[in-house]
Amino acid sequence: MLKISSLNANGIRAAHRHGFTDWIEESHPDIICLQELRAMEHQVPDPIQELDYHKAYHTAEKKGYSGVGILSKEEPINIEKGIGVAWIDQEGRIMMAEYENLIVFSIYAPSGTTGDERQKLKMEFLDIFLPFAQKYLASEKPVVFCGDFNICHKAIDIHNPKRNKNTSGFLPEEREWVSRLLQTGFEDVYRRLHEGESDLYSWWSYRAASKERNKGWRIDYHMSSPELLELAEEATIERAWDLSDHAPVSVSYAI
Amino acid sequence: MLKISSLNANGIRAAHRHGFTDWIEESHPDIICLQELRAMEHQVPDPIQELDYHKAYHTAEKKGYSGVGILSKEEPINIEKGIGVAWIDQEGRIMMAEYENLIVFSIYAPSGTTGDERQKLKMEFLDIFLPFAQKYLASEKPVVFCGDFNICHKAIDIHNPKRNKNTSGFLPEEREWVSRLLQTGFEDVYRRLHEGESDLYSWWSYRAASKERNKGWRIDYHMSSPELLELAEEATIERAWDLSDHAPVSVSYAI
DNA sequence: CTTACGACG
DNA sequence: CGTCGTAAG
Numbered sequence: 001m002l003k004i005s006s007l008n009a010n011g012i013r014a015a016h017r018h019g020f021t022d023w024i025e026e027s028h029p030d031i032i033c034l035q036e037l038r039a040m041e042h043q044v045p046d047p048i049q050e051l052d053y054h055k056a057y058h059t060a061e062k063k064g065y066s067g068v069g070i071l072s073k074e075e076p077i078n079i080e081k082g083i084g085v086a087w088i089d090q091e092g093r094i095m096m097a098e099y100e101n102l103i104v105f106s107i108y109a110p111s112g113t114t115g116d117e118r119q120k121l122k123m124e125f126l127d128i129f130l131p132f133a134q135k136y137l138a139s140e141k142p143v144v145f146c147g148d149f150n151i152c153h154k155a156i157d158i159h160n161p162k163r164n165k166n167t168s169g170f171l172p173e174e175r176e177w178v179s180r181l182l183q184t185g186f187e188d189v190y191r192r193l194h195e196g197e198s199d200l201y202s203w204w205s206y207r208a209a210s211k212e213r214n215k216g217w218r219i220d221y222h223m224s225s226p227e228l229l230e231l232a233e234e235a236t237i238e239r240a241w242d243l244s245d246h247a248p249v250s251v252s253y254a255i
Numbered sequence: 256m257l258k259i260s261s262l263n264a265n266g267i268r269a270a271h272r273h274g275f276t277d278w279i280e281e282s283h284p285d286i287i288c289l290q291e292l293r294a295m296e297h298q299v300p301d302p303i304q305e306l307d308y309h310k311a312y313h314t315a316e317k318k319g320y321s322g323v324g325i326l327s328k329e330e331p332i333n334i335e336k337g338i339g340v341a342w343i344d345q346e347g348r349i350m351m352a353e354y355e356n357l358i359v360f361s362i363y364a365p366s367g368t369t370g371d372e373r374q375k376l377k378m379e380f381l382d383i384f385l386p387f388a389q390k391y392l393a394s395e396k397p398v399v400f401c402g403d404f405n406i407c408h409k410a411i412d413i414h415n416p417k418r419n420k421n422t423s424g425f426l427p428e429e430r431e432w433v434s435r436l437l438q439t440g441f442e443d444v445y446r447r448l449h450e451g452e453s454d455l456y457s458w459w460s461y462r463a464a465s466k467e468r469n470k471g472w473r474i475d476y477h478m479s480s481p482e483l484l485e486l487a488e489e490a491t492i493e494r495a496w497d498l499s500d501h502a503p504v505s506v507s508y509a510i
Numbered sequence: 511c512t513t514a515c516g517a518c519g
Numbered sequence: 520c521g522t523c524g525t526a527a528g
Contacts (some may be wrong), residue, residue: 011523039523063524268513291513465511
């Protein structure tokens with residue numbers, strides 16, 4: 001079995017204070033895709049750097065901002081940081097780790113909640129991401145794009161669909177984009193293993209005790225190639241851990 | 256008995272979190288001189304504003320910076336904020352409350368630890384303060400200047416006099432300034448009631464567990480007119496409270 | 511080490 | 520509401 005976890009850490013240093021290494025010890029994923037490191041590599045807490053994992057980080061140029069990483073028990077045979085689009089790469093939003101029989105991406109889509117300009121860049125990111133991801137469906141190896149897409153797909157993925165229909169992260173054009181991603185052949189692994197189940201979220205606002213009241217959004221995904229879905233045996237949102245405002249989303253594959 | 260306490264709060268909001276109102280309830284000073292409020296009046300926590308004291312604040316123009324205050328059971332018959340020197344008044348460093356038989360000042364001298372420019376301004380503050388204070392010795396009423404002078408007077412007032420002989424706060428010219436203040440007629444009430452006693456400090460760095468190891472400095476004073484010293488019955492540093500990096504310094508007078 | 515502000519989410 | 524950088528102490 002191969003367990004892949006994805007976590008938006010909202011600051012790897014904060015996540016560390018909140019028990020990141022305890023989570024790793026109890027959950028022991030084989031591969032961990034991280035988003036929002038908000039730290040340079042030298043700022044990653046020592047106990048994390050000392051974990052028995054291979055570690056690769058793709059950090060933002062701007063300090064304390066964004067950044068993705070991939071930790072894995074097995075050493076990747078290839079790592080790629082960025083996709084050749086300057087602003088996306090400068091913000092540390094996309095990286096890849098390639099293994100013998102698998103390609104894994106850690107993805108952190110921009111948030112559009114801070115205003116029109118960032119919302120426009122978010123849509124630009126999505127437009128660039130879609131064909132980029134699609135290419136990998138043609139690859140020899142199974143592929144999975146794990147991360148924080150900052151979009152809820154359907155009403156079932158958000159606690160208050162009506163109130164949020166004009167909120168960035170649940171806009172029609174964003175939701176349609178997720179549908180297009182699935183139409184091109186990707187699988188929303190967590191949803192496919194939990195069809196029709198409601199109240200399953202991966203992010204809760206820190207405000208208004210949202211997590212205790214389970215007023216959340218499902219915005220963290222494992223978007224896999226079809227053959228990988230066939231191998232998926234279990235998908236969980238590890239809600240009991242309070243490592244950040246997101247919960248780890250984990251999938252175990254029969255590999 | 257009239258009890259006057261002085262406290263550098265290092266943020267009145269932080270001091271509140273650390274039990275400021277509990278301290279007031281247990282210690283119940285009649286007059287409280289505060290320094291380093293680091294808040295505008297509207298930001299002072301409600302439970303403090305609701306205390307059964309008259310409250311007056313003289314805050315800095317710069318947000319989150321400096322600021323002094325005086326709380327008192329009795330209503331002052333006169334309050335003066337600032338001394339007519341623009342930069343000192345903009346930084347909220349000196350205020351007065353006048354009562355029937357007493358004049359009380361809350362004083363927050365600049366720190367010189369951040370560099371030459373601030374050290375120069377600290378010396379300028381001291382040079383302006385000395386004649387200003389001296390005038391009040393001629394007043395009808397007894398007067399006391401309470402606060403954080405950011406200077407240790409003598410070797411007995413600091414845990415490591417040798418190592419700090421070139422450190423701002425224990426420089427020869429600063430120590431001589433305190434001597435001059437005393438020569439003009441002011442009394443260091445706490446020291447006068449604890450002559451020759453060592454290891455009595457009012458401030459400990461937050462670094463290196465300084466307070467548990469009592470590696471401190473005595474930089475908070477009650478500088479009184481001579482007739483007031485005669486009335487002083489007890490002077491204590493309330494070290495058991497961890498309200499900020501300073502301890503409250505309290506003096507009880509037979510008034 | 512700790513406070514507070516401002517940017518960002 | 521929380522994290523981070525920065526200024527200040």
